[in-house]
Amino acid sequence: MSGDHFHVHGPHDHAVEHAGHGGDNFSSQIAVMTAILATVGALFSYEGGATQNDAMLHKNQAAILKTEAANQWAYYQSKGNKQNLAELGSALSVEDKRPKFEADAARYKAEKEEIKKKADELEARVKEEDELSEQAMHVHHRWAQAMTAIQIAISLAAITLLTRKKWLQYGAWGTAAFGSALAALALAHI
Template sequence: MSGGGFHVHGPHDHELEHATQHAAEGHHGVDGGSMTNQIAMFTAVIATVGAIFAYMGGATQANAGLYKNEAAIKKTEASNQWNYYQAKSSKQNLMELALALVTDDKKDFYKKEIDRYKLEKAEIKLAADKLEADATEWNKKSDEQMHQHHRWAQATTALQVSIALAAIALLTKKKWLEWGMFGVGAIGVAIGGLAIAHI
């Protein structure tokens, strides 16, 4: 704390300065300061990367839900069009029945009605087919986003395991755990790379 022309150290300031000075000089000390610094730096970097991966995983999961919802809407709209198509088919069938039953002087009217229903049905079918294609496309996008979400989740999990190994390595001072921490961290970053590449 500074004030009035003098400086007062907090109780831990001297130890922090001492640890920083020795780390900068490359002293390992009794507690393996170099290993401690290395693990601390690795943990900070991996935790940051893991936070980004977790965010991306959440974003892709949200997108998958939105796309699946859009697919359901398009499927419902397509179903409505097919119901409309069925109604037109029923009316066309009635006109065809009437055509067979009426006298010759009324046949032209029913032929025109039948032609009109055929034309309307063709337009409705085009709309329904397009909506079904849209629904399929939205479903495909949703599935792709879910696959990517799983990749982000796998990458995040690997990074969390790596951080746990880092903590254990720090406590036990075991070099093989430190190598394990680096290995699992590299696997997590590689899986994140697969997510970025949409693989």
């Protein structure tokens, strides 16, 4: 500054002085918006992966239980065959041998009831695990839909930055809001 209060700015001084005032605020807003959307998208992606893993674990457990139930039914059938042979032995045997065959037949019949009960319980658990798997896959699909909407919103934000069209920014926010609504449905297991 001179003594006559006359001040001359160089180009650099002018740029530094006005850097915080009237800079490219629009670009900054879009950059922050994109960063927020990317963070939200990462969270949605994580939740989608977690629910997909849950679905696979439940489906795997259902398969294991189904095998156990099939084994129980095979065991039940073998006891039935033994019961039938014991009943046949009772019918074809002489009077003094009949009580042993009848006792064996009664024992096999009682054992079959326990085996049937266990097999039925296993099948009920298979059904529960399958239902849990289906529910988890439904929630996974919601998370995937939410993530897709966020990715579209990020793309719209990039196009907004290139075209500098404010209405595209609103479109990006609207798409992000739609994705957030889908995420809320996923959180609510709807």
